[in-house]
Amino acid sequence: MSTTIDRARAVKPIDCWWTVAVIDPAAVRVLPWIVRRRSITPNRITAIAFVVGGVSVGLFAAGHLVAGAICYEARFFLDCLDGKLARVRGESSPFGAAFDRLADSLTVPAAYAAIGWTLAERHVWSHTWVLAVALMAAMVTVCELSLEAAKTSAHHVAAATPAGPAPGVVAWMRRHRLTLRPWTVEAETVGLFLGPLVLSGAALADLQWAIAAVYVVFVAADIALMGRTLTSSARISS
DSSP states (O other): OOOOOOOOHHSSSSSSIIIIIIHEEEHHHHHHHHHTTTTOHHHHHHHHHHHHHHHHHHHHHTOOHHHHHHHHHHHHHHHHHHHHHHHHHHHHOHHHHHHHHHHHHHHHHHHHHHHHHHHHTTTTTTTTTTTTHHHHHHHHHHHHHHHHHHHHHHHHHHHHTTTOOOOHHHHHHHHTBBBBSHHHHHHHIIEEEEEHHHHHHHHHHHHHHHHHHHHHHHHHHHHHHHHHHHHHHHHHHO
């Protein structure tokens, strides 16, 4: 028996580049099989993803970088799948969203810390900096949550203000469901999947420093966006 899936309902209107290009095409093929099985729920998929993420952290810490990278990407695939299932079934909930965010917030920094530990044990990274990338990833999460809160507040103020037509490049990216720039998912894909999959030693350590620098840029961008959002909201309300 086949199940027809409304793809437009399953996927997000705008999503990260890696998700749109790589994850979504595979996920929408798996989704019909999952939808038919009522015992599989979005929250159960989130829980399984969290466990798989924990396995990836353990593998990274034990020095099995390739296996850890593969497990991490399997976790991310499941992490994307739970939301798609929830949207198709109409089962999205505040609890599910919070559970998903909490799992991500714990798994991503832990994975970076585990890679840092392995690199330090191999003497290509200082033990002093084992948590460097993990802390930056956690800081980005805090900034993202703060920015979302600021945007929600501003939306209530500016809801009646119509948006102008999007410029050409922006319009093209919106039509193709792409965010305007690569963001945390792309950084995690490089730092926790592609990097450990193909690099090792000093090369992987250099990549981790690069990811830390990227997260610094993300934090600065989020702070700037928060300031602009709050300023715009104050201007409209006055």
